[in-house]
Amino acid sequence: MEYVVSDILLSDEVIHRRVKELAKQISKDYAGKELVTIGILKGAVIFLSDLIRYIDQDVDVVMDFMAVSSYGDSTKTSGIVKITKDIDINIRGKNVLIVEDIVDSGLTLSYLIRMMGEREPESIRVCVLLDKEERRKVPVNVDYKGFDIPDKFVVGYGLDYAGKWRNLPSIHMVDIYMNSPEEGKSMRGGDI
Ligand code: XMP
Numbered sequence: 001m002e003y004v005v006s007d008i009l010l011s012d013e014v015i016h017r018r019v020k021e022l023a024k025q026i027s028k029d030y031a032g033k034e035l036v037t038i039g040i041l042k043g044a045v046i047f048l049s050d051l052i053r054y055i056d057q058d059v060d061v062v063m064d065f066m067a068v069s070s071y072g073d074s075t076k077t078s079g080i081v082k083i084t085k086d087i088d089i090n091i092r093g094k095n096v097l098i099v100e101d102i103v104d105s106g107l108t109l110s111y112l113i114r115m116m117g118e119r120e121p122e123s124i125r126v127c128v129l130l131d132k133e134e135r136r137k138v139p140v141n142v143d144y145k146g147f148d149i150p151d152k153f154v155v156g157y158g159l160d161y162a163g164k165w166r167n168l169p170s171i172h173m174v175d176i177y178m179n180s181p182e183e184g185k186s187m188r189g190g191d192i
Pocket residue numbers: 043075076077100101102103104105106107108109152153154155159160161
């Protein structure tokens with residue numbers, strides 16, 4: 001099978017406009033406070049770095065990161081989450097914002113919210129760029145959401161397929177060819 005970057009689902013312009021709006025809301029909600037953002041590596045890196053630069057300076061933003069891997073293949077979540085890099089900061093008594101690229105089944109985020117909650121932060125909220133709500137297996141309370149998207153595999157703006165295409169400024173769908181693109185027959189953004 002071969003994977004080819006296909007049509008733009010969300011252009012960089014549309015993404016930036018929305019990221020600015022999210023930052024405005026976050027700025028309002030945390031004005032005069034400290035906010036510890038926890039970016040989930042690696043997918044959320046681009047989103048988080050844009051987001052925090054749009055947050056007003058009277059929010060005292062602290063950045064930290066966590067890396068998780070779910071067992072199983074690279075495109076579907078198995079539900080078993082392994083922390084491969086923990087945050088460095090002690091979040092006890094802090095206002096925490098978990099920043100993730102996409103929520104799909106919800107298993108990753110629900111696990112992280114539970115785990116972070118045990119560390120007794122003052123508050124814990126979730127910010128995701130993309131939401132594939134129709135695929136949800138467990139409920140996740142998303143406080144700040146960029147876009148609802150259909151159940152298609154997407155890449156770009158931090159999101160990858162097998163480590164590739166995170167650098168694309170826009171978010172694209174992926175076409176999957178059973179043989180090669182020349183031989184035709186693609187399954188656009190279908191089940192991988
Ligand atoms: P769950 O199912 O735990 O999954 O909510 C969230 C994680 O699944 C990955 N994911 C994607 N990654 N394009 C990607 O590059 C996608 O369309 C996609 N859908 C799910 C992603 O790693 C996310 O953190």
